[in-house]
Amino acid sequence: MRILVSLLALALALLPGPAWAQSILRDAETEAFFREISRPLIDAAGLDPRSVQFVLVGDPSINAFVTGGQNVFIHSGLITAADNVNELQGVIAHELGHIAAGHNVRFGEGAGPASKISLLSLVGAALAVAAGAGEAGMAILGLGTAAAQGKFLAFTRDQESRTDQAGAVFLSKSGISGKGSIAFFRKLQGQEFRLAIPQDNEYARTHPLSSTRVANLLSVYEKDPAWNTPPDKALQAKFERIKGKLIGFVEEPPRVMQQYPEGTNTAAALYARAYAWHRSGHPDQAMTEAARLVALNPYDPYYLELEGQILLESGKVANSLPVLRRAVERAPFEPMIITLLGHALVTSEDPKLQAEAEPLLRKAVSLDRENPFTWYQLGVIYDRRGDKPRAALAAAERFSLEGNAMGAMMNARLARAGLPAGTPDSIRADDIMLVAGDALEQQKRKKR
DSSP states (O other): HHHHHHHHHHHHHHHHHOOGGGGEEOOOOHHHHHHHHHHHHHHTTTTTTOOOOOEEOOOSEEEEEEEEETTEEEEEEHHHSSSSSSHHHHHHHHHHHHHTTTTTTTHHHHHHHHHHHHHHHHHHHHHHHHHHHHHHHHHHHHHHHHHHHHHHHHHHHHHEEEEEHHHHHHHTTOOOOOOHHHHHHHHHHHHHHHHOSSSSSGGGSSSSSHHHHHHHHHHHHHHHHHHHHTOOOHHHHHHHHHHHHHHHHOOHHHHHHSSSOOOOOOOOOHHHHHHHHHHOOHOOOOOOOHHHHHHOTTTTTHHHHHHHHHHHHHHHHHHHHHHHHHHHHHOTHHHHHHHHHHHHHHOOHHHHHHHHHHHHHHHHHHHOTTOHHHHHHHHHHHHHTTTTHHHHHHHHHHHHHHHHHHHHHHHHHHHHHHSTTSSHHHHHHHHHHHHHHHHHHHHHHHOO
């Protein structure tokens, strides 16, 4: 069994790191943008747009991956490195190719044969050792492991090559140029050169060489009618906003000021500097940049959201409320903006404002049940009102989303004990208890 375990460990090491081991960045504007630029590609792939989710991962590396069904994880480093929206669409098209082909589900097709090779080598090695040929046995073992790795790597390279071609089809059907896809692969190649990654041996890699991918895709893209189609101007403008906002959030403030110096008053620059000033504890300068943003378009809900957030987190709760109310009016179905207003109302501790916050937060969780912060704010309202069972249920929802199985179990039990049997809330408490119980049992098995 040791060989099988080693192989599985190798397989996991070759796959992209799981999103839960890194920070998840959530932003209403960014998530809406992902949905907008991916919609034609999702349609071209024959997928249901409601089932495909995009998750932004706080990681500076240039990477994206698919896991957990139809979830596309995009690293922040990919966006900050991209020059235009088409580069990002090229990556998304590739990842949708993995989903459309069911590569997550079919992982066993590659790992299975590789495991068999390893197990056979284990048997051969054992026989050689039993016959007194210890060195021969170890040699057989090493060859078997190498063969297993080679089998698995060949499988993943084939998947990647097929997915490259599928992505090209989706871009073509959407009328989007493949120049962005080529530019992205060349960026990857440049990164490999900087890291001194060998470019002469494809057989020890999970992916084909970037130069191979570029050559194969160029022959397809250059024939496509969309090859010389420039990026959509409206989408490019939105991309630049998203990129500026993200750089302001993830980069060190001095670097942000270098990239977006004073006097540059594009939306991207104002976003970047507002976040950089806010993160570095300069609320007045942050407000100046946010006010300039709002002046560009007083009706933009995302500009209003930022201005309201800076006011709220600077302790100016009363001033934040009218700004955030306007943001919600302009984006009534954006759960994160609704949650921010709910948070401001809860922070005020005014009983009348608590009453305004509750329906807002309930609407937010109906639109997005996977935001722990929304559940926390809703739990505060229930607790202040003396509704302990529903406060416990909100806490159970929050802990469940945060991966705290013990906290979810304890609070779900408290909620279940105080809720009328057979009600939707009572049934939900039962569901959380079942999921948390299963997670706790798995944790026990791992410790044995």
